[in-house]
Amino acid sequence: MISRRNTLFRTAAYAATSIALLGGSHAALAQGSDAWPSRTVKLIVPYAAGGYADTRARLIADSLGKVLGQPVIIDNRGGAGGVTGTDVIAKAGDGHTFGFGSPGPLVTNPMLMKKLPYDARTAFKPIILIEQAPLFLTTAPNQPFKNVQELIAYAKAKPGELTFGSSGVGGAHHLSGELLAYQTQTQLTHVPYKGGSLAATDLMGGHLAMMFEMGYSALPSIKARKINALAVSSKTRLAVLPDVPTLNEAGIKGFESYNWLGMIAPASTPDVVISKLNQAVNAALKNDKALRQMIESSGGQIMGGTPEAYGKYIEAERAKWGPVIKNANISLD
Numbered sequence: 093m094i095s096r097r098n099t100l101f102r103t104a105a106y107a108a109t110s111i112a113l114l115g116g117s118h119a120a121l122a123q124g125s126d127a128w129p130s131r132t133v134k135l136i137v138p139y140a141a142g143g144y145a146d147t148r149a150r151l152i153a154d155s156l157g158k159v160l161g162q163p164v165i166i167d168n169r170g171g172a173g174g175v176t177g178t179d180v181i182a183k184a185g186d187g188h189t190f191g192f193g194s195p196g197p198l199v200t201n202p203m204l205m206k207k208l209p210y211d212a213r214t215a216f217k218p219i220i221l222i223e224q225a226p227l228f229l230t231t232a233p234n235q236p237f238k239n240v241q242e243l244i245a246y247a248k249a250k251p252g253e254l255t256f257g258s259s260g261v262g263g264a265h266h267l268s269g270e271l272l273a274y275q276t277q278t279q280l281t282h283v284p285y286k287g288g289s290l291a292a293t294d295l296m297g298g299h300l301a302m303m304f305e306m307g308y309s310a311l312p313s314i315k316a317r318k319i320n321a322l323a324v325s326s327k328t329r330l331a332v333l334p335d336v337p338t339l340n341e342a343g344i345k346g347f348e349s350y351n352w353l354g355m356i357a358p359a360s361t362p363d364v365v366i367s368k369l370n371q372a373v374n375a376a377l378k379n380d381k382a383l384r385q386m387i388e389s390s391g392g393q394i395m396g397g398t399p400e401a402y403g404k405y406i407e408a409e410r411a412k413w414g415p416v417i418k419n420a421n422i423s424l425d
Contacts, residue, residue, distance in 0.1 A: 128365050129162045129188055135355075136184070136191030138177025140170040144308065145192055145353055148223065151383040152355075155376035156369075173262065173424070175201060175208060182215035184358050190219065190369065193356040195264060199409045203417050204262045204424040218402035219355040219366055220373045221395040223387050226326035226350055227268050227304040228311075229339065230319045234298040240322050240342035243302070247278040255281045257291030257300040262424055264351035265291070267413060268304035268325055270420045271349055272339075295319055306351055307332065307391025324391075325349040332391045352395075354402050366399055 133156065137149045149166050157164040169177030174197040181191035193216065202212045229240070237243040247254050258265035261284050273280045283300060285291040288309055295303045296318045304325065311332060314321045323339045324330055327348055339347035355373060357366055376383055377396045387394050 128368065129160055131188060132163045132165060133157075133160060134165055134167050134184075134189045136177050136181045136189065137166055137168050138170065138174040138181070138191065138194075138197060139168065141168045144225070144306065144351070145194060148353060148383070148386065149192055151380065151386060152222070152373060152376055155380045155383065156372050159372040159375060160368075173197070173201060173260075175205075179209040181356060182210035182358060185360055187361070187365065190355060190357045190361075192222075193218075193354045193406075195350075195352060195409060195413075196262065198356070198406055200262055200267065200413055200417065201424070203410075203414060204422060206425050215359055216356040217359055217361055217363075217366055218399045218406060219357055220370050220399065221352065221354040221397060221402040221405055222373065222377065224326070224350040224352045224393045224395055225264075225306050225308075226324050226330065226391060226393065227264060227306055228314065228321045228333075228336065228391075229268075229272070229302065229323045229325065230295065230305050230310055230314065230321050231302045232295050232298045232300060233318070233320060235301055235320075237322075238320075240337075240339065240344065243322060244276050244278060244343075247273075247276070247280060251279040252281050254301045255283050257283050257285055257295055257303040259288035259291060260284050260286065262422060264306070264349065265304045266422075267416060268349040269302075270422070271347065271416050272304075272344065274416050274419050275344055275347060292319075304349070311391060326393065330391050330393075332389065354406075370399055 135149060135153055137146050139145045146168060153164040153166050169180050171177070174194060177191065178197035198212050202208055231237065231243070237246050256269040258269065260266065265288060266282060266284065269280055269282060288305070291300065291303055292305060292309060292313065294300050296313060313319045314333065321333060321336045323342045324336050325339055325348060327338065327340070329336065329338060355369065374396045377394050384394060
């Protein structure tokens with residue numbers, strides 16, 4: 093009996109201690125940002141190393157480490173169009189794991205897939221919008237049209253004849269093409285590839301008529317005149333190619349399309365931590381010359397701002413792309 097009582101006492105004491113420690117941890121976070129971070133911060137990149145998101149993430153991690161006073165490491169968790177890594181972010185509960193959010197996992201995949209392992213609307217808190225990356229509307233050198241209006245006239249005269257390539261179904265390249273078709277009431281034929289570089293090669297070879305490409309991949313070919321840039325998908329012209337008009341200027345009123353990158357946290361993250369991360373990333377975007385150079389030299393637009401502004405941006409993207417996806421009857425299932 094004595095042994096059993098001692099065992100019960102030790103078990104209860106252990107549980108009480110654990111609860112007190114856990115409560116103390118949350119209390120410390122709630123009291124102020126000075127208590128956080130207490131150890132290494134991990135940033136999940138839901139894509140493979142070396143790509144668009146990863147290169148930016150590594151520079152941001154370096155800047156954050158200097159500001160936060162703790163190591164900041166990158167953990168690449170690619171797979172399923174970003175869903176695998178984004179699910180890791182959603183389920184992180186240690187107070188020191190965050191990650192990067194982009195259009196697919198947060199906006200379009202929930203519309204393209206019947207089931208996701210997380211609820212994109214409730215599983216995360218927005219931290220900050222880092223970059224908007226416009227896309228260039230590029231055409232093969234063997235095509236007869238030399239501007240956007242000529243392209244649209246051709247598409248209307250020959251429905252379905254114009255092909256546009258992409259890195260896969262549901263990505264920014266694909267949806268930008270569908271948005272163009274949607275807004276101009278034309279019929280374009282989508283040709284998905286297993287990667288943007290394969291599509292770009294076929295575009296240069298004249299096997300595709302057109303393609304929406306991000307700056308970091310399109311600019312070298314545009315400047316070498318291997319492909320033509322008819323317009324850019326941003327609201328304003330870009331300094332890297334100031335002579336290329338926006339699609340809005342070219343007559344497609346209100347056209348805007350971006351790949352974008354932001355930082356997100358698990359929904360359980362205290363607001364004081366969100367605020368500290370937001371301030372640190374804003375500082376990096378303002379002061380880190382290498383980060384600014386990487387973004388701007390590839391045609392990207394540095395954003396920054398508040399968590400609330402990023403949350404509103406995500407909601408606006410959902411409202412924008414829903415009708416386009418429905419009209420084109422796109423699915424990843």
